[in-house]
Amino acid sequence: MSTTTDTRAQVLLPTFDRALPPVTARSQRRALSAYALLWLVGALPGLLDLGDSWTAAGLGLALPGGGFLYGGHQVLAVVALTCFVVSVFVWWASGPTVLPPLVWLGTAALSGFAADSPGTPVIALAAGPLLIATAIVTHRLRHRSQVRAGARLNEKLREMDFVITGSPGLDVRVPVVEHTPDDLAHLRYGLDLALQPLDSYIGFTKIDQFREAATRYQLNALSYSLSMSQFTRTPAFTGYLAEAQRNAIEKMLQREVWGYWALENAWGNLDLQRDPVDNSENIMLTGFHGLMVGMYESLNDDRYSRPGALTYRWNDRVSYANDFGTLANSIHRNVERSPYALFPCEPNWIYTVCNTFGMNTMRSHDRLHGTSHFARVEDRLRHSYETEFLRPDGRIIGVRSSHLGLSWNLWAGSSIQLTTAYWMHAALPDIAQRTWWLLRESALRERDGVLVTPTSLAARLDPGSYKVGADTYSQIVTMMAAREIGDEEIAVAAQRAVDEREEIAEANGARRYADASGMANLYANLGRFGRYSGLRDLVVYGAPEAWRQGPVLAEAAYPDVLVAKAVTDGYALDLVLLPGDGPVRTTLRLERLLPSREYAVTGHDSVVASEQGEGLVEIELGARREVRIYLT
Amino acid sequence: MGCCLALSLMVSFVRRGWFSVTRRQPAEVTAFAPPARRPAPGAAALAAPVLPACGSRVGSVLVFTGIAWLLLGLVGMHVLGWFAWAETSLLLDVAFHASGLWVAAFGGILIGLQQRPMRAVTA
Numbered sequence: 001m002s003t004t005t006d007t008r009a010q011v012l013l014p015t016f017d018r019a020l021p022p023v024t025a026r027s028q029r030r031a032l033s034a035y036a037l038l039w040l041v042g043a044l045p046g047l048l049d050l051g052d053s054w055t056a057a058g059l060g061l062a063l064p065g066g067g068f069l070y071g072g073h074q075v076l077a078v079v080a081l082t083c084f085v086v087s088v089f090v091w092w093a094s095g096p097t098v099l100p101p102l103v104w105l106g107t108a109a110l111s112g113f114a115a116d117s118p119g120t121p122v123i124a125l126a127a128g129p130l131l132i133a134t135a136i137v138t139h140r141l142r143h144r145s146q147v148r149a150g151a152r153l154n155e156k157l158r159e160m161d162f163v164i165t166g167s168p169g170l171d172v173r174v175p176v177v178e179h180t181p182d183d184l185a186h187l188r189y190g191l192d193l194a195l196q197p198l199d200s201y202i203g204f205t206k207i208d209q210f211r212e213a214a215t216r217y218q219l220n221a222l223s224y225s226l227s228m229s230q231f232t233r234t235p236a237f238t239g240y241l242a243e244a245q246r247n248a249i250e251k252m253l254q255r256e257v258w259g260y261w262a263l264e265n266a267w268g269n270l271d272l273q274r275d276p277v278d279n280s281e282n283i284m285l286t287g288f289h290g291l292m293v294g295m296y297e298s299l300n301d302d303r304y305s306r307p308g309a310l311t312y313r314w315n316d317r318v319s320y321a322n323d324f325g326t327l328a329n330s331i332h333r334n335v336e337r338s339p340y341a342l343f344p345c346e347p348n349w350i351y352t353v354c355n356t357f358g359m360n361t362m363r364s365h366d367r368l369h370g371t372s373h374f375a376r377v378e379d380r381l382r383h384s385y386e387t388e389f390l391r392p393d394g395r396i397i398g399v400r401s402s403h404l405g406l407s408w409n410l411w412a413g414s415s416i417q418l419t420t421a422y423w424m425h426a427a428l429p430d431i432a433q434r435t436w437w438l439l440r441e442s443a444l445r446e447r448d449g450v451l452v453t454p455t456s457l458a459a460r461l462d463p464g465s466y467k468v469g470a471d472t473y474s475q476i477v478t479m480m481a482a483r484e485i486g487d488e489e490i491a492v493a494a495q496r497a498v499d500e501r502e503e504i505a506e507a508n509g510a511r512r513y514a515d516a517s518g519m520a521n522l523y524a525n526l527g528r529f530g531r532y533s534g535l536r537d538l539v540v541y542g543a544p545e546a547w548r549q550g551p552v553l554a555e556a557a558y559p560d561v562l563v564a565k566a567v568t569d570g571y572a573l574d575l576v577l578l579p580g581d582g583p584v585r586t587t588l589r590l591e592r593l594l595p596s597r598e599y600a601v602t603g604h605d606s607v608v609a610s611e612q613g614e615g616l617v618e619i620e621l622g623a624r625r626e627v628r629i630y631l632t
Numbered sequence: 633m634g635c636c637l638a639l640s641l642m643v644s645f646v647r648r649g650w651f652s653v654t655r656r657q658p659a660e661v662t663a664f665a666p667p668a669r670r671p672a673p674g675a676a677a678l679a680a681p682v683l684p685a686c687g688s689r690v691g692s693v694l695v696f697t698g699i700a701w702l703l704l705g706l707v708g709m710h711v712l713g714w715f716a717w718a719e720t721s722l723l724l725d726v727a728f729h730a731s732g733l734w735v736a737a738f739g740g741i742l743i744g745l746q747q748r749p750m751r752a753v754t755a
Contacts, residue, residue: 196665508667559667
């Protein structure tokens with residue numbers, strides 16, 4: 001399974017001298033100073049004896065709901081505090097930075113009008129500082145315990161070395177395999193979704209455009225899964241498979257998909273600019289969309305690298321012309337500008353997994369266009385992942401507020417580790433390998449050949465539909481990560497768990513897991529079509545030269561011709577075809593043949609390539625059929 | 633994507649609470665896209681007609697309107713005596729009544745086509 005270019009590396013957990021990493025500490029100090037100032041301003045009216053109303057309003061600044069508490073309205077105090085917590089939740093969910101301050105100031109002002117039976121100001125003044133002190137003490141205690149856990153884990157990690165995969169050869173680690181009939185049925189689910197008209201979204205989940213169920217994330221998963229299927233099964237088939245990827249990429253340019261940014265930028269940054277790329281955040285669009293293009297271009301053509309090829313259109317008058325290069329530039333620029341190196345998705349919120357997509361976009365662009373975006377920021381990114389976004393026990397911190405420096409343990413669960421390990425394997429394989437190893441140590445268990453996921457609620461959530469129930473999505477991301485890292489035993493166990501347990505829905509030859517969301521189904525396809533180091537090979541090393549030079553099947557009827565395998569050694573083309581809609585006599589169009597040369601076709605008359613290197617082959621297709629096209 | 637599962641969990645609870653308070657059901661999601669078709673090279677494009685997402689709604693309206701028209705005709709003729717067999721030609725009368733039936737039937741076909749792709753099997 002390993003190649004001669006693979007290397008081995010020992011990857012220890014970094015040691016942490018301080019309870020907070022430097023940039024986080026700076027942000028938190030700034031936030032604490034701002035609160036201290038607010039608390040002081042809040043305490044002044046009482047100290048200066050400016051009257052009950054002003055004292056209540058001031059105490060409302062010291063603590064959300066504090067003014068009502070002072071004014072003798074305990075219920076209103078709880079309501080105000082609850083409103084504040086909800087506003088923080090909404091801020092977190094969709095980025096309106098202005099909301100928590102508005103609620104805080106608003107409830108403080110209201111409490112000034114309701115101070116009719118004033119009591120003691122002590123509770124309102126003491127609660128905030130006490131809460132902060134408790135949080136600091138709790139963090140320090142946890143940190144110490146995590147440092148001890150990290151030291152124990154390092155003892156084991158010293159005995160381990162991880163394989164960092166190098167460039168694969170044509171015959172090493174890149175064995176193109178054949179789709180099974182089951183694979184093809186699941187692939188057809190994605191193909192039908194992608195091949196509908198550009199303005200049609202039938203079959204997509206429509207709940208909101210802000211969080212995980214947003215259309216863009218479904219399009220991302222759709223495109224990645226189709227690209228991976230092309231990479232590992234049919235690299236020498238473009239045709240409707242490439243068209244489906246293009247459709248997913250071009251749907252991303254529609255306002256209904258990217259227009260959420262105009263709102264988030266307005267209420268999150270108080271900025272009315274709508275440009276989804278030329279800004280300092282929104283990696284959830286630039287990083288994810290960039291990777292779609294990077295994967296497509298690695299296997300097909302460079303049309304999206306031409307100026308204006310990715311134009312995000314707001315209306316007939318306003319549009320934002322971009323291309324693959326401007327997406328990669330924007331990511332690189334934002335990494336350089338951000339004190340954390342990682343930069344936010346929604347205004348203020350930095351997610352570690354989203355930034356892996358940014359790294360993957362830069363890496364694929366560097367390989368395809370000779371730039372050095374990733375190389376120039378790799379050290380900063382690695383350092384940040386290993387300090388600002390890592391707990392001493394090796395768990396990746398899923399999110400951090402760039403304004404406040406805050407994160408929370410909720411955000412370091414196994415689902416975060418799994419998805420980050422998968423997407424990080426391309427750019428920072430050593431950290432990804434270590435993260436997977438830590439998961440094997442703690443969270444992942446196998447029972448009778450079936451994967452048992454953690455019993456937490458988060459493991460039973462389908463983020464593509466926000467439904468809590470089965471652990472299907474957890475099994476799917478485990479399958480993706482396990483296969484990519486090379487832990488095929490776990491990958492097979494996860495796949496088996498899903499296949500044996502889930503109800504299957506079928507329509508017109510397409511197949512999906514009936515109760516899982518569309519996004520979960522598309523990521524299941526990505527896991528199904530993945531292989532050891534598949535993502536890393538595609539992003540970092542790309543397609544072998546022979547695949548980019550040799551003949552390809554450029555056009556075939558769908559669903560009449562299902563392409564189970566298509567590969568070239570640079571000269572010949574090997575196909576495995578299945579009928580998708582009953583027996584058929586049909587024509588295949590080939591490209592990149594040697595001009596005017598004669599090619600033999602197994603079981604058929606030979607074909608002479610045109611001067612453009614094209615040729616048509618007519619075949620009978622009644623069952624699985626192998627076709628070889630080679631120079632005579 | 634999976635970057636904030638805990639947040640999704642909260643969204644899930646909020647949605648659950650919302651639907652239980654309002655006693656509404658989440659909107660039904662169409663599980664599959666319409667089957668795509670691409671012709672063989674050189675063949676004329678034979679794309680399957682793509683039904684609009686609102687096909688079943690249009691179908692329902694057509695069924696309702698068609699049946700209403702038919703009933704109106706029956707009531708008008710047999711109860712209110714607006715017209716009678718003797719006063720009009722049989723052909724005209726059948727066309728008048730049957731037009732409602734045809735509209736309803738077309739609506740029924742639309743609904744049927746919209747729902748046809750859904751077939752669940754257990755693995």
